Amino acid sequence: MGGDCILCGKCLEVCPLLAATGREELGPRAKADLCALLAGDDSLLRGEDAARLAGLCLGCGRCRKVCSQGVDVPGLVAALRGAHPDFRGWLWKTWLTHARELWAAGSTAARLIPGRWRPEKLGPLLKMLAGLKGGPGLDPFLTPTTFPDTHRGSKVLFFAGCTATHVQRRWLAAALELLDGLGVEVLPGDFGCCGGGLKAAGFAAEAGDMAARNFEVWRAAGRPGVVTLCASCLSGLAAAGEMLSGDEADAWAGALTPLSTLVRSVSFRLSDDAPERVGYHRPCHADAGDSDFLLLREALGERLVAATDKECCGFGGVMRLARPGLGDQVNGRCWERLGVAATVLTGCSACAAQLTATAPDGVRVGHWLEAVG
Ligand code: SF4
Ligand code: SF4
Known part of the structure; x- marks a missing residue:
């Protein structure tokens, strides 16, 4: 996956696992080396060792973003997870x-x-x-006051994602209300899961099935824009676009739109009891411009007092099961940065779940949509 590693070390500067542990053997370069060594001969690794290695990555993708050679470490690790016959059994047993x-x-x-x-x-x-119940959630403190006409009359599909569809229905309601205020028509379309989590866990075929279903929904609707509220879903949908080719691949990439890019044109009023200090957790899978952050910076002004940059929440999918202690170390660094704020917002379902579960006493966490109402 990608070219050969030239040992430039750029990925070492961004890996949250390496930053939290100081152990270079857990960093991306070491994993790229090992996967290259194993290429074509999975028998070199016993099932247990493969499982251990496959668990040592958060799948955050930060190393891939900075690598000039296109080395895709999370992709290599996912391929290892998928290729090793014992891994699936190990995962469920764990x-x-x-x-x-x-x-x-x-x-x-x-x-x-x-x-x-x-x-x-x-x-x-x-x-x-x-x-099981998650955290208490947030009381809304941002009220939309003015909706511009910029997007009025446009038609989109809305990709809610598994969490908003099955668990956090209030995110879904808030998102649809905002789109309604903007005059955007939401077309009917029964999307499945984005498949990103399945692919990272080594279930490439199943993720491919999910993607194929989603592409069919999009084609049937006439290939409109696809708006989503979750940074990881957006990333998973974008990655699925590798299955398409030519103009259709370009059209899919161009259709994917974070909800926050539309909502940035909305004016908000802060309620009297709005928190004085708000933190923002930037998901590892945030879009290139981090549109959620731009929205919150405009809506909250100086109340936005802390934002994570290199810190990962430590959710890490498979790693959370394989090596929870390592995930906790990563998570601890994240809270060191965010700890000055009593309210923390983010735009990713997995980050919201992880930060809610690990928040220090007195700190409340939510998707930014929970602040809107
Ligand atoms: S950034 Fe890419 S080329 Fe550089 S050390 Fe990391 S994997 Fe190797
Ligand atoms: S995907 Fe993230 S945790 Fe895994 S090696 Fe790359 S930077 Fe480190």
């Missing part, structure tokens, strides 16, 4: 035995797994996890 300890992240993850992919025997556990 989930079964450790999900209780990780209930906060696990409860969200349980909801994110589409029903048809759930192994039968895990049904009761996943049901229990899915029923």
Whole structure:
């Protein structure tokens, strides 16, 4: 995946796992080296070792973004997860035995797994996890006052994502209300999961099925814009575009739109009891311009007092199951940066779940849509 590593070290500067642990053997360059060594001969690694290695990556993609050679470390790790015959069994076994300890992240993850992919025997556990409550959420403090006509009359599909569809229905309601205020017509379309989490976990074929279904929904609607509220969903949908070719691939890439880019044109009034200090967690999968941050900076002004930059929330998908201790170290660095704010906003479902589960006492976390109402 990509070219050969030239040992420039750029990826070492951005890897949150390396930053939190100081262990270069956990960094992207070491993983790229190891995967190159193993290329074409999976038998070099025993199942247990493959599982261990496959668990040592947050899948944040920060190293891929800065690599001039196109080395795709999270892609290599995902391929290792998918290629090794023992990995799938290990993953479910680990989930079964450790999900209780990780209930906060696990409860969200349980909801994110589409029903048809759930192994039968895990049904009761996943049901229990899915029923657990998250944090208290936020009381709205940003009221829309003026909607410009810029987008009035346009037609889009809305990709809500698994979390907003099945768990955080208030995000969905707030998003649809904003689109309605903007005069944007939401076309009917039954999207599935973006497939990003499945692909990162090594379930490439299943992720491909999800993507194919989503492309069909988009084509049937006449290839309109696709608006989404979650940074990771947007990233997963963009990555799925690799399955398309030519003009259609360009059209898909151009159609994907973060909700916040539309909402930036809305004027907001701050309520009297709005928090004085608000933090912003930048998801690893934020779009290139980080439109959620730009929206919040305009809406909140000087109340936005802290924003993560290099810090990852530590959710890490598979790594959360494989090496929760490492994820905790990464998460700790994130809270060091955000700790000055009593309210923290973000624009990613997984980050919101992880930060809600790990927030210090007195700190409330939510998707930025929870602040709107
Ligand atoms: S940025 Fe790319 S080329 Fe440079 S060390 Fe990392 S993987 Fe190798
Ligand atoms: S994907 Fe993230 S955690 Fe994994 S090696 Fe790259 S920067 Fe590090």
